[in-house]
Amino acid sequence: MKPTLANGALVGLLITTSLVALFYVATSLLGTPFVPFDLFDWLARALPGPVITLGIDFIVSIIAAFKLGETSSAAKTAEHVMAILLLPALGAVIGAGLFALLRRTDRDNYWPGLIVGAAIGVPAAIISGTLNQTASADRLLSLAWILAAFLVWGAAFVRVYNRLAAAGDVPEPISEVVALDRRSFLVRLGGTAAAITVVGAGVGLLNRREDDVSLETAPRPWSADNPLPNADAALQPAPGTRAEFTPVRDHYRIDINSLPPVIHEEDWTLSITGLVDNPMELTLADIREKYPALDQFITLSCISNPVGGDLISTQRWTGAPLKTILADAQPHVTATQLLIKSADGFDEYVSRAMVNMDERVMLAYAWDGLPLAYEHGFPLRIFIPDRFGMKQPKWIVSIELVSSEEEGYWVRRGWDQVAQVRSTAVIDTVAADSKLQAGNQTLIQVGGMAYAGKRGISKVEIRVDDGERQEAQLRAPITDLPWVIWRYDWPFVPGEHIFTVRCTDGLGIAQIEALADTRPSGATGLQRRRETV
Numbered sequence: 001m002k003p004t005l006a007n008g009a010l011v012g013l014l015i016t017t018s019l020v021a022l023f024y025v026a027t028s029l030l031g032t033p034f035v036p037f038d039l040f041d042w043l044a045r046a047l048p049g050p051v052i053t054l055g056i057d058f059i060v061s062i063i064a065a066f067k068l069g070e071t072s073s074a075a076k077t078a079e080h081v082m083a084i085l086l087l088p089a090l091g092a093v094i095g096a097g098l099f100a101l102l103r104r105t106d107r108d109n110y111w112p113g114l115i116v117g118a119a120i121g122v123p124a125a126i127i128s129g130t131l132n133q134t135a136s137a138d139r140l141l142s143l144a145w146i147l148a149a150f151l152v153w154g155a156a157f158v159r160v161y162n163r164l165a166a167a168g169d170v171p172e173p174i175s176e177v178v179a180l181d182r183r184s185f186l187v188r189l190g191g192t193a194a195a196i197t198v199v200g201a202g203v204g205l206l207n208r209r210e211d212d213v214s215l216e217t218a219p220r221p222w223s224a225d226n227p228l229p230n231a232d233a234a235l236q237p238a239p240g241t242r243a244e245f246t247p248v249r250d251h252y253r254i255d256i257n258s259l260p261p262v263i264h265e266e267d268w269t270l271s272i273t274g275l276v277d278n279p280m281e282l283t284l285a286d287i288r289e290k291y292p293a294l295d296q297f298i299t300l301s302c303i304s305n306p307v308g309g310d311l312i313s314t315q316r317w318t319g320a321p322l323k324t325i326l327a328d329a330q331p332h333v334t335a336t337q338l339l340i341k342s343a344d345g346f347d348e349y350v351s352r353a354m355v356n357m358d359e360r361v362m363l364a365y366a367w368d369g370l371p372l373a374y375e376h377g378f379p380l381r382i383f384i385p386d387r388f389g390m391k392q393p394k395w396i397v398s399i400e401l402v403s404s405e406e407e408g409y410w411v412r413r414g415w416d417q418v419a420q421v422r423s424t425a426v427i428d429t430v431a432a433d434s435k436l437q438a439g440n441q442t443l444i445q446v447g448g449m450a451y452a453g454k455r456g457i458s459k460v461e462i463r464v465d466d467g468e469r470q471e472a473q474l475r476a477p478i479t480d481l482p483w484v485i486w487r488y489d490w491p492f493v494p495g496e497h498i499f500t501v502r503c504t505d506g507l508g509i510a511q512i513e514a515l516a517d518t519r520p521s522g523a524t525g526l527q528r529r530r531e532t533v
């Protein structure tokens, strides 16, 4: 009675889960790559665009349907869970396959296991070696560890198979006993795998290297000591309106890797090459010190943000004007495009004419007066007014001047080439608990934000049920680029109501009412909010 394919699948699941736990422990203790994330990130690049986009849409709708919290961090968690489950699932398939093979070979032949270990381990090591941007351990040591771990994993299949098969080498009459013995062995194996996984996860969590900055030495953000430029604006936001300025830790975050690249300032330079007379290598200090610093309040939005979604935030960015830096490189007349490349393999094209026309385009190195967080692009990212985030690389490592525009990372995956931000307005609150009194009329404050990129906002209107559109009051914005906070004091009528909001941009163009999906060019349609007061 030989071990079955189902036995193999179960064994694969168990020992691969243990393998993932061991990778986690090594990552926490030694700083080696966490292989499941690297494999997942590789897959996310290798799979065709539509598959990835479907996957993202699916995750985002699940998060919305089950109200799993702030979209971008919930989506990251979902990705991490998927990445971690991927390898054990693969292990189950491989286990079944290997057991099928082992049933037909001699006992004690470790070759099939070792070959499978190498067949997964070698590509995994290569993928981690090229893709990983977070490991701190020596590269060669990391690769050796990954390969060794997979070889041992492959060999473990054979060992377990042999143990199960040995339990089957018993004459017929006592096969009852044999089945029991095999079952108890599998239970023990499961117990061991569970123990390794739990202990591994525990050790890993305890030793997670935090960037712990002690409180006394922690640098103070700009906003801790400075009021916003519009602090004196007459109109107060309705209670429950979002914060006008998003703290860095609350800023939404979207990027293609499971973990943000960790770049050390001393190892980093920005190279400017291609069709230029004066190729340059700039350090971060060069960019900070040789060029004037530009401080700009900026609302950044993701093209995947649905109407009323939370993938939009406002921060104070500091950087150097790209036009000035570019001039120093002395581009040729034929150099019409900048090809920007990032440490995580992301890339985008920016037109040189736009950089020269708009002095607000900058290479940013600080948010809220502090160096960029790892998640948000340390050491350098670009700012381009009026464009969705997908056109604005973080973790920039090089700018190459070229003579034609190709498609950037998300454009190749089916998204808009220009990605101009859409006008959007959102109701954050119908503040039923804090009524205002105007004469004998009770008013309820309705409030939120509106945003239309560099076009600005000229008007926000609210419609309650099928009533006339009523104009909301606009709070003076922080500066002319960020979103605008609005408030409408609604003459209260008890019952259930539908509130609809629409903004008009600075050119007098009203927000598009027709519903459109986020893909390919950003969502359109008016936000409607049902509320019982």
Ligand SMILES: Nc1nc2c(c(=O)[nH]1)N[C@H]1C(S)=C(S)[C@@H](COP(=O)(O)O)O[C@H]1N2
Pocket (backbone or CB within 6 Å): 251, 252, 253, 254, 255, 256, 257, 300, 301, 302, 303, 342, 343, 344, 346, 375, 376, 377, 388, 389, 390, 391, 392, 393, 394, 395, 396
């Ligand atoms: N290098 C790199 N830059 C990137 C991305 C990325 O995945 N890699 N994502 C882009 C997208 S889609 C958005 S919406 C913004 C998000 O910036 P944030 O995470 O700092 O909010 O970064 C953009 N820049």
Ligand SMILES: [Mo]
Pocket (backbone or CB within 6 Å): 254, 301, 302, 303, 304, 389, 390
């Ligand atoms: Mo995005």
